[in-house]
Amino acid sequence: MxxxxxxxxxxxxxxxxxxxxxxxxxxxxxxxxxxxxxxxxxxxxxxxxxxxxxxxxxxxxxxxxxxxxxxxxxxxxxxxxxxxxxxxxxxxxxxxxxxFIPGPTLSEYVKRNGALAPARLRRLTAGLAEALRDIHRAGVVHRDLKPSNVLLAGDGPKVIDFGISRPSDSELRTETGKLIGTPPFMAPEQFRRPREVGPAADVFALGSVIVHAATGSGPFDSDSPYLVAYQVVHEEPDLTGVPDELLPLVARCLAKEPEDRPTPDELMAGLRSVSASYDTQAFIPGQRTGDPGQHTDGPGPRTDEPGSYADESASYAEEPGSYAEEPASYADEPGQHAGGRAARPARTAGRAPEEEPPTHRRAAPAAAAGRSQAHGMPPAGGRKRRRWPVAVAVAAGLALGAGAVAHVGSGDPRTPAESARPAPFQPWDIDLSARGAEASGLPQCVHTPGTLYCVRPGVLAAAVDPDDGDVRWARAAAGARADGDVRPPVLSGGLLHVFSDGGRRLDALDPATGRTRWSQDVARYDGRIAHVGGTVLLTGRDSQVTALDAATGERVWRRAVDGVTQPVFQSYGDRIAYAVDADGTGTRVTAVDPRTGDAHWQRRLDGALGLVGAHDGVLWFTSTSVTHSDTDAVVRYDTADGTQRRTALRYPLAGAQAVVRDDTVYLLSADGALVAVDTRTSAQLWQIQTSVSFPSAPVAAGRRVYLGGADGRVVAVDAAKGALLGQTRARPGAARESVVAWLPSPLAADGRVYAAAGDGSLFVVDGTDPAAW
Known part of the structure; x- marks a missing residue:
């Protein structure tokens, strides 16, 4: 409703x-x-x-x-x-x-449609196992996983309602004589030893949820919550109706003792070996098969169809009475959390070029860890008991960048290579810093075939070996952490251009040594600075544009561009500077030769447009709704014949960022919705929800689209099918609750993906196998 x-x-x-x-x-x-x-x-x-x-x-x-x-x-x-x-x-x-995530709860879906088919059940199991893995890695035990707390979104299940969860550093305690939770989905230790409840209790609940999804009833059902509690502690689960291929795994999840249950990782390994025909679709990306559109054919509705969530609006509320009647708090048992990944030791970046070189250390190759399929105990037979419909609390007496990093400079941003590498891939991560600098904040980098050049607050610039993460040189920014507002580096005129003093100065560095070749005060240009085809364009408040030779810093010309007031230039590798000015009634686009300042052409287009790409005389724009400020369409403009093709989006996107590749525009909204639009055919190809809020700008490279999250995750999406392929672990850092105003995008090159995380690290993952992330 x-x-x-x-x-x-x-x-x-x-x-x-x-x-x-x-x-x-x-x-x-x-x-x-x-x-x-x-x-x-x-x-x-x-x-x-x-x-x-x-x-x-x-x-x-x-x-x-x-x-x-x-x-x-x-x-x-x-x-x-x-x-x-x-x-x-x-x-x-x-x-x-x-x-707000569209989609019914599992409870609502089963009530309305009945039990899930085996294929959907496997995908649900895999998705919930992945969810628990990430929840436990964050140091949280949910403690109330149940069908009404599982949302069936178009891209997989979402776990909600952490009202009775227990973080590992909780200062609250469970009150003696009180229990909280929903008895049919509680583990035996939640009744017997509530202070010892750990991640294994969530795995038990997962088993109960899967039984409910497979049969419409739980493994322990009765009209009495007291009898349910007795059955959970003392009786075997009723698994009648669970598909044979899932019986061993579900039975292990429902083991009475926590140590006998699989971890989420073991559960996912067991699922992968369930059968040769196992298809996990969007939930275990490495096993994806079938039609491109099938990623929306899970138990949840398609998120790009009108009305798919209108009648599921109550899915965010707790079930009345689920734990409200017995106020209680949380146990604090350090060391009870499973599924965590040991952090790699951070490596300190090199020293400034004038000082002794840093010690180079190669990160050890990641160990290939695999688990054999766990064998389950025999399934328990017996009657199917009536489902207990109400969740209550029970007494205890019964015994859980706007694309800046992605190819900045004068090259073509639409064609990063994903070619094969001669050397085996070796992951690494570093804490980028420099002697005398208190580095804090996200690194921003640009890639060349042999070097990553990076900046970071407190670090003026650093050269990093892309193969092993060794820092060849690094320079501290003047004033160390005073340089908090950094802009991405740019390679232009054979030099590395970086901004210092909070963006008030432009320094051109020798890429081999990091020494300054020339420097220019740019404070009076208020950030209106662009690098185009070996030229630096600086726009003053008087609308006069000053052009500097990027190699020498010498002035090439100074003039106003006809018909343009205070132009802010953009470039996309075609050695043309574009100035875009939207005035509410239309948008004026001017193409300028950066070598002379002459305007090649000027056009006025309909709508409030923002330029997102240009190649071979074709320009791509996003169109913004004047009334709601949302992106509502994509526009393709061909300068050769003046044709303008507009493709309306099915749903407007708030805070959208975009990237173009081969006539396809990929748009990523602030709430994580990713949309692909073919601008030649005016067709919206697909839309998915990545569930990454306030993400970086997307990056299109080869067959993938990549995006970064504020918690340090990198997400990979199949560019053709719109299917989620994998994601890295979170690296939130100490300020895990802070909001990052702007995120650098991942950088895809040579079959690898480089990214910066909220903990300040710079790391690389294998771009050829996102499912293994």
Whole structure:
């Protein structure tokens, strides 16, 4: 059903109109602890905003629990959850805003459509195993995984509601004599030893969820929650109706002792060897087969079809009574978390060129770890008990860059190579720094065949060997961390151009040594600086453009460009400088020769357009809605014959960034929606939800589209099919709850993908096998 406004005479009829800065447009659902509203951010992002009931807002214990929920949800924001956008647990009515994810809950889907078919069941199992792997790696145990807390989005299941989860550093404790959770999906230790509940409890719940999805009933069902609890602790699960190929894995998940259950990684390994015909579609990318459009044929609805989520709006609310009746807190048992990956030791970058060279160390090749398929215990037969419909709390007496890094400079950004490499791939990661510098922030790099050139706040520039991560030279920025506003490096005129002093100075460095060849004060140009075809174009406030030779720094010409006021130039490797000026009624585009300042041509096009690519006389634009400021169309303009082809998007995209490759425009919105548009045929090829909020600009390289997340993840998507291929682990760093204003894009070259993470590291992964990330 669609969101509904607050009505009636109860307390929630007096719901606030705003939560923080977000206007609450209607209710998505109501649960025991709060109300979930549909809302929009100022940029147009659709959000699900949870506002707690007024009665609980006055309870200090509940505020502590809600604060814990916010912290846990922030830790696990990613591809398998609803990312947290904002929260205020200290407000008069505490609230938390997450991205709105279209799709029914598993509970709703099974109730409406019946049990899942075996192929869909396998994909669901794989998706939930991946979700638990990432949740546990973040140091969180969910503790209430159940069908109503699993959203079936178009790109795979999403786990929601961390209201009773337990982060590893929790300062809260489980109150003696009280338990929280939903009995049919609780593990035996949640009844017997609640203080010892760890990640294995979530695996037990996963087994129960899969049984429910396969049969419409749980493995432990009764009209009485007390009897359910007894069955969970003492009886064997009823697995009648579970497909034979999944029986051993599900039985192991439901083992009574935590140590007998598989980890999420072991579960995924077991799934891969279930049968030769196993097809995981979007959930285990390495096993993908079949039709390109099949990635939307999972249990969830297609996210690009109108009305696919209109009747599922209550999916964000907790089931009434699930744990509201017994206030409780969380156990803190360090060392109980499974599935984590040991961090690679950070390596310190080299010293400045004038000093002794840094010690070079090659990172050890990644060890190939594999697990044999785990054998399950015999399935338990028996009757199918009636499903217990209500979740309650039980007493304890019964015994979880805007493309800047992706090929910056005068080359063609649409053709990064993904060719084979003669040497075996060896992953590495480094902490890029320099002597005398307190480096902090994300590295930004440009790639050449033999060197990565990078900058970072506190590091003026560094040269990195792309094969092993060794730093050949590095220079500290003047003022160290005072240089907090860095811009991407550019290779032009045979020199490395970097910005220093907060962008107020342009330095041209020798790429081999890092020594300064020339320097120019550019403060008066307010960032209106462009590198085009070996020329640096600086636009002053008086609209006069000054052109410098990129190799020498000498002035080549100075003049105003006819018909253009304060032009900001863009270039896409064709040695033409484009100035784009949208005035609300149309857009004027001027093509300028950077060597002379002469205008080749000037056109006025319809709509508010932003240039996103140019090649062989063809320009590609995104069109912005004047009323909503969302991207609503893609425009292809051919300068040879003046034809303008406009392709409307099925749904407008908020905060979209775009990249062009071979007449296809890939658009990535601020909420993680990725769309492919063929501008020759005016067809929208596909749309998927990557679940990466506020991502980097996308990068199109070979058969892949790459994007980066604020938590350091890199996501790979099949450019032709729109299928998720894989993602790296999160590298959020110490400031895991902070929001990064701008992210550098991944850099794809020579079959590798280089990326920067929130922890300040620079790392590389094998671009030929994203499924292994």
């Amino acid at each position: 669609p969101p509904s406004p607050s009505t009636g005479t109860d307390a929630e009829a007096e719901s606030p109109r705003y939560a923080g800065q977000y206007l609450l447009e209607g209710q998505l659902g109501s649960g025991g602890m709060g109300v979930v509203h549909l809302a929009r951010s100022a940029s147009g992002l659709r959000l699900a905003v949870k506002v707690v009931h007024a009665e609980f807002a006055q309870d200090p214990e509940f505020r502590g629990r809600f604060r814990q929920e916010v912290a846990a949800a922030r830790r696990v924001s990613g591809a398998f959850t609803a990312p947290v956008v904002d929260a205020d647990p200290d407000a008069e009515r505490p609230w938390m805003a997450t991205l």
